[in-house]
Amino acid sequence: MTLLSVIIPTHNRAKYAVQSIRSILELSDQIQVVVCDSSPVDDISGQFLGEYPESRLKLVRSGEGISVVDNFNLGLRSADGDYLAFIGDDDFVSAEIVKVAAWAKFKNVDSLKFNFPALYYWDDFKHATRGESYFGTLHLAPFDGTVVLHDLKASMDYALDNFGGGVFNMPRAYAGIISSDLARRIERKYGGLFGGVSPDIYSSFLIANESQSCFLIDYPVIIPGASGVSTSGQSSSGGHYGKLRENSHIAPFKDLVWDSRVPEFYSVPTVWSFSLLKAVEKVEAHRGVSLSPNFGRLLLKCFVYFPRSYKETLFSFRKLCSLYGAGKVIGQLVGSVWGEFLWGASRIINRFRARHVTNTIEVFSGLDTSYLASQELGRKLKARKVDLQLPE
Template sequence: MKISIVIPTRERSRYLRHSVQTALEIDDDNIEIIVSDNASSDGTKELMQEVDDRRLVYVNTGARLSMRQNFERAFEASTGDYLIFFGDDDGILPKQFPYLRELLEANRPDGLSWIKATYGWPIDGYGKKTGGVRFYRSNCFGSPKPFRGADNLRKLMTAEVSNLRPVPDIYHGCLSRAYMLKTSMDGSTVFDSAIPDVNLTYRSILKDGSFVGVNHPFSINGYSPASTGGGHGAEQNNLSDTNSSKIFAKENLTDTMSDVCPHAGSVALAFFSTLETLRRNHALEKFEPDYLRWYRYVLGSTRKNPALAESLRGILWDHATATCTESALTAALEGPLQAKRSPKERLARAHGQLHSFRVSASEGTENTILTAAHTMDAILGQDFGAVLSGDMTSRLAWKAAKRRSMGFQRQL
C-alpha cells in the first residue's frame, strides 16, 4: 500500500524546508512526498532540487493558480492508495507514522481521521503562545473507532461546525484515492470548491462512507504569519495580517470554478459557501441546511470588524434572494447571533486544558515545525503501538508520556 504525503506550497521556502524534512525522516520506502509548488519565486525549486531522496516528487504549476487548482495538480501528480495533505508550515510525526500505516492496512477504510497537534512558529511579534506544543490527555493514545461520514450530518446542517468530530478529512487526515474519485462530481475532479479540505470533509458527510477515527496525533498544524487560515481569522477579528487572505482571494479569480459566495475574509462564510457550492455542484439540494442557524453563524463571525460585517450582510442578502431564504436572514439579523462556542464546548475546552501540559519545542538554537515533531515523537515514544496491540492501556501510556516530558522545558 503506497501512501502519498502531499504538501502544496507557495512562496514559503523558509517554512517548507522544515515541513518537508518531517516527512523525509519517515522510515518507510512505500511512501511518496509530493511538493506541489504554485509558481514560487523564492528559491523553492532550488531548495527541493537539493533533496536527495527518491521518494520526493517536485512539481511546479508554471503559473500562479488558485489553492483549489494547486491541490488538484498535486492529486494528479500522486500515485498513492491513500493521501495525506498538509500545509507548507505544518509537519508530520515520523515516529508515529508506522501506527498510521498499521491502522490503514488493518482496516482499509475510506479514510482515517485524527486530532492534529498545534504549533505556532516563534516569529517576532506574532502571538504569545508560540514555539511549543501542548499534549492533551483526551487526544493521545486513544483506541481507533469506526464511524460513518453521515454521523455528523445533523451538526453540519445546523452550523455546529466547531463540534464536527470525528470527521473525514484530507488535510491533517487521510482519504483513499478510490473514495476521493468515487465521490467526485465527474469521476476525475476531486477538489471542486475554493477551500479544498473543507470541500472533502463536507462531501464525505453528505455522501457518507466508512471511516476510522483515532484520538492520537499523527501530524502538527503549524500556524505562522503566512498561513491562509490565520489571515482569514485576523481579518474577521479586525487585526493586522500578512495579506494572506487577500492573496488567496486574488488567486481565486484565476479559477474558472467559482464558489457560490465570495469569502470576504470570513472563515464562517467560507464554510457556508463551501457547503452551498457542494450542494450545487453535486446536485445535493435534498440536504437543505438550517439557513437561520447558518446565517447567525456567519454574521456572528465578524463582531470585531464592523466593516467586514457590512460586506457580509450584502453577500448574504444576495444569496438569500437567490435561494428564497430572505425570511431566515431577516430573523438572523434581528435576533441574537450564534456564539462561536456553546457553554458546553467552552467547559469541555477548559476541562481539556486541566488535563494537558505544554513544552517548548526548542532543540539547541532551533525552534521549527521539525523540532516540534521531534519533541512530540520523543514524548509520545512507541507506546501507541503497545496500546494498539493491547499490551498497554491508554492511561498507562499517558503516564509514561508525562514522565518523559519532564526532560523538556515546560511552558504555560
C-alpha cells in the same frame, strides 16, 4: 506502488516546507512526499539535490497564478500512494502514520479522521492574547490510542446546521487520510476532489458522503502547525478579513462566480460556507434531494462578527428571503442565536481554563522548526508508551 503519499501544497513558504519535508522523509521509506510548489522562485528543490528518488520525493512546480484548489488537485494527480494525506507546509506527521496506513490498506478503509492532541507553533506565531509566548512550542494533550468507527451522516448534518463554522467532525483529505481509490471514485462522480475556494471543506463533504468506512483515531498522527503567515496565524492576529476580490487567496480564481446567498467579503465563515455550498450542490445533483444548509447561522455569524460588512450580509439576507421565504430565513437566524451563544461562551471558558486552571497539557519549548518538533514528539511518544488500538 507506495503505501502512503504525503502531499504538501505550498506557495512562497520554503522556510517552513523544507523543515517539514525533511522530517517526514526521515520517518520511513514507505512514505512518498509530494510537494506542489506554486512559488515564483524555487527555493525548495535545491535543498534536496540527489538525496531522494522520485518514489520518495516528488517536487512539482505548478507555476505562478494557480489557485489553491488547482494546486491541491495537482497534488492528487501527482501522488503514487495507496493512501493519501494532505498537510500544510508548516505541519508534520509522526512515524505512526505508516502503521495506520498499512492497517487501513489491510482492512480496506476509505477514510481516517484524527483527533489532534499535538499542536505545534512556529517561532514566528503570535498569539492574539498571549503574544510571543507560543513561539517554538509543541503542545501535547492526553490521548488514549483508541480507534473507533465514525458516524459520517452525523458529521455532515452538523456541518450543514452550523453553516460556515468549519469542517467539524467530517473526515478530511487535508489533515486526514483517504484511500486513493476513494479519491478516484469522487473524481469520476463529481469531476474533482477539491473545489470551491477552500479545498479542505469542499473535499470533506464529498468524502463524508462517499466513504463506505471511516475510523476516528485518538493519537498524534498528523500534527497541525501554526506559523505567522498561516491561516491560523492570520486569524489569531486579526488579519484574515477584508474585501473578497482584493484578497491574495481569492485572486488566482480568475473566473470565480460568487454565490449571492453567501455575503461577498473575505472571512473564514464566508469562504468555508461558499465552499461547502458548492460541494452540497454536487451531492444534491446526484441524490436529487435538497440538503438545506442553515443559512441563518451563517448570516448571524456575519452580522455579529463582521459588522463592517453589514451591507454585503443584508444583500445576501434579501436574496435568501426571495428564494426560500422570509419566514424560513428569519426563523433560522433567530433559532441560531442560542447555538452561537453557547459556542462563544465555550471559547471564553476554554481560554479561562487555559490561563487559570491547571491542566494536563504538556508544553515543550525551544523548538524553532517542525523538524526539531518532530524529533521531540518522537521521543515523547516512546516515553508515554500509549499504543494505537487498531482493530484486528
